[in-house]
Amino acid sequence: MNAxxxxxxxxxxxxxxxxxxxxxxxxxxxxxxxxxxxxxxxYASLALSYGFARGWKPGRQTPAR
Known part of the structure; x- marks a missing residue:
């Protein structure tokens, strides 16, 4: 069974x-x-340029319920 x-x-x-x-x-x-x-x-975000990630930064947000 696949994921x-x-x-x-x-x-x-x-x-x-x-x-x-x-x-x-x-x-x-x-x-x-x-x-x-x-x-x-x-760590991966440190290697990405700001333009490539379009301003996205990793965060510790909780998903909406």
Whole structure:
């Protein structure tokens, strides 16, 4: 199954199963991965010119609900 056709519930179950059902460990791992990816975006933005990124800068905004 490819990533596009996967349902969010399947991914949640998979993440929880990876951490033997420990919700706190799953959340901690996801937050750690999020921090890593934010740092990677920040590093990549240093290599982008202002014109190429059209003024976009990475931020820590939360998605709208």
């Amino acid at each position: 596009i056709s996967r349902q969010p519930e399947d991914e949640i179950d998979e993440a929880l199963a990876y951490h033997q059902g420990d919700a706190r460990a799953t959340i901690a791992a996801l937050l750690s991965e999020r921090e890593f990816l934010l740092r990677e975006i920040e």
